[in-house]
Amino acid sequence: MDSWWAASAGLGPAAPPLDGDVTTDVAIIGGGYTGLNAALTLGREAKTSALVLDAAAIGWGASGRNGGFCCLGSSKLPWSAIIKRFGLAEAQGFFRLQVAAIEHVRSLLRDNAIDADIGPDGEARLAHHPRAAADFVADAALYRELFGVTCEIVPKEALRARGLNSAEAHGALLEPLGFPLHPLKYVHGLARLAQAAGARLHGQSPVVQWTREGRRHRLATPKGSVLADRVVVATAGFTRDALHPDFSGRLLPVLTNIITTRPLTAPERAAQGFDSLTMCADTRNLLHYFRLLPDGRMMFGARGGISATPAAQAAMRAQLIGDLGRMFPVWRGVEISHFWRGLTDLSFDLLPHLGTTEDGSVHYLLAFHGNGVAMGSLGGSLIGRRLAGQKLDLPAPIAQPIPRFPFPALRQTYLRAAYAGLGIKDRLGR
Numbered sequence: 001m002d003s004w005w006a007a008s009a010g011l012g013p014a015a016p017p018l019d020g021d022v023t024t025d026v027a028i029i030g031g032g033y034t035g036l037n038a039a040l041t042l043g044r045e046a047k048t049s050a051l052v053l054d055a056a057a058i059g060w061g062a063s064g065r066n067g068g069f070c071c072l073g074s075s076k077l078p079w080s081a082i083i084k085r086f087g088l089a090e091a092q093g094f095f096r097l098q099v100a101a102i103e104h105v106r107s108l109l110r111d112n113a114i115d116a117d118i119g120p121d122g123e124a125r126l127a128h129h130p131r132a133a134a135d136f137v138a139d140a141a142l143y144r145e146l147f148g149v150t151c152e153i154v155p156k157e158a159l160r161a162r163g164l165n166s167a168e169a170h171g172a173l174l175e176p177l178g179f180p181l182h183p184l185k186y187v188h189g190l191a192r193l194a195q196a197a198g199a200r201l202h203g204q205s206p207v208v209q210w211t212r213e214g215r216r217h218r219l220a221t222p223k224g225s226v227l228a229d230r231v232v233v234a235t236a237g238f239t240r241d242a243l244h245p246d247f248s249g250r251l252l253p254v255l256t257n258i259i260t261t262r263p264l265t266a267p268e269r270a271a272q273g274f275d276s277l278t279m280c281a282d283t284r285n286l287l288h289y290f291r292l293l294p295d296g297r298m299m300f301g302a303r304g305g306i307s308a309t310p311a312a313q314a315a316m317r318a319q320l321i322g323d324l325g326r327m328f329p330v331w332r333g334v335e336i337s338h339f340w341r342g343l344t345d346l347s348f349d350l351l352p353h354l355g356t357t358e359d360g361s362v363h364y365l366l367a368f369h370g371n372g373v374a375m376g377s378l379g380g381s382l383i384g385r386r387l388a389g390q391k392l393d394l395p396a397p398i399a400q401p402i403p404r405f406p407f408p409a410l411r412q413t414y415l416r417a418a419y420a421g422l423g424i425k426d427r428l429g430r
Helices: 004-008 033-046 079-086 088-111 130-147 183-196 266-272 310-327 373-387 408-428
Strands: 020-029 050-053 123-126 152-155 171-175 200-202 209-213 216-221 224-233 252-263 279-282 288-292 297-303 336-346 353-357 362-366
Touching (some): 004 183, 020 216, 033 050, 033 183, 033 224, 033 373, 079 130, 088 183, 088 373, 252 408, 297 310, 310 336, 362 373
Parallel strands (some): 020 050, 020 224, 050 200, 123 279, 224 362
Antiparallel strands (some): 123 171, 152 171, 216 224, 252 297, 252 336, 288 297, 353 362
């Protein structure tokens, strides 16, 4: 993938394709944050060696392609809807789990000396419409009254002084939680830790067939197979319907897209009034997410796109460049160094899901809705603890069985309709 992360991360640890037939207690499908955290926890806390399979290189999927936002999230369901469905106590527990997920990643990086280019704490939400800016008062009150978190509202006229100026921003809400990082450097560090804890990592080893042999699972790859007592599914947006019947029709893969500019000079950043290294996103439903990287280049991403054809990729690249120039006109026409795309995953109920299936021997964590750095990491560790025999006390929003989409063959149709409707809402500031 032609990503800045891949160009700047260096080589990851060796993970040769699986060759031959092997046996293991735990097989993990997916070599990203979730799978590697599960393997690391099993090795360190249960002295159980896991075997990790990835269809490509370790970290090639969403874990190595995302924007590097270690932040609150993993759900697309509004807090009001979560509270109405599960009650305030469960919603607060879900919030605390998200905060714990951020701190889990921070501790992993700090305690294991993983250099992942960490940036400053906090995230800025920039209002793309005056209505969105007006909503910040209620948003800040909700965070303060329900979750005990103090946010800061920055009015439009103060954005330049805070280094957050955009031609479309009508104000900002600064949330104090989370931090940016280099996602692929984090993956590489995790992979080395997992290997040191005894995990066997195999890239270029897609699971092409999954069968049962009594109580055990046989995972076939192009050059070998794994016979395992227990299996972890940690494949996020790259989960194929054909992987296993229990996951067919449960996820909607959604494209997300990123460009990076060349390093912007200090005068260029000053002229635009944007020089903060804080993580940023606008308030659109089809949001843009962006941040300055340590070397001064702008990383700018957005949801959108249905097709992965070369023509569709070229159109999306052009759209991102146009959006960047509209939001940051001083940088219009600046050289674009990299463009890449990847898949995130949505569930029908817009919540993440950590659970088990079959006879309790298959464990999964899926559906991050574009925010899996933190939750995918802690959730993988939680799966490792569950496999080690620990009882998990999970908040209800993440502990529900993952539902199936109605008429899953129509998922792309649903997505097209959703994009059209959300685009209208964004223009109206809803």
